[in-house]
Amino acid sequence: MSRKELERAGVMSRVESGDLKLGDAAQLMGVSYRQAKRIRGKYREHGAAGLRHGNAGKQSHRARPEAERSQILRLVGRTTEERRENALGRRWRRSIWSGSMDAR
Numbered sequence: 001m002s003r004k005e006l007e008r009a010g011v012m013s014r015v016e017s018g019d020l021k022l023g024d025a026a027q028l029m030g031v032s033y034r035q036a037k038r039i040r041g042k043y044r045e046h047g048a049a050g051l052r053h054g055n056a057g058k059q060s061h062r063a064r065p066e067a068e069r070s071q072i073l074r075l076v077g078r079t080t081e082e083r084r085e086n087a088l089g090r091r092w093r094r095s096i097w098s099g100s101m102d103a104r
Contacts, residue, residue: 001048001051001052001056002053002056005048005051005052005053006048007029008029008039008043008051009043009048009051011025011028011029012025012039012040012043012048012051015040016040016043016044022036022037022040023036025040039051
């Protein structure tokens with residue numbers, strides 16, 4: 001869950017326990033009273049998991065099929081992390097040869 005969703009779950013638990021009014025909870029969450037009522041309904045029905053975004057954990061509709069993705073990575077030859085490490089290594093080697101220890 002995101003930080004925002006966790007904070008909403010905490011606020012809703014305070015509402016359910018009677019420590020906080022729904023109008024005050026709406027202000028704390030930065031939503032309208034009506035939206036707070038919808039959030040409370042989801043919280044009552046599904047608990048904290050009901051506050052999670054509906055698309056969380058799902059694959060993007062723009063994602064490439066795994067076979068195509070692996071073929072692209074094989075053709076490119078490196079993953080993003082390997083390219084990052086290589087770029088950092090080049091900067092570090094340049095800084096050593098130039099006499100500067102600042103590896104920016």
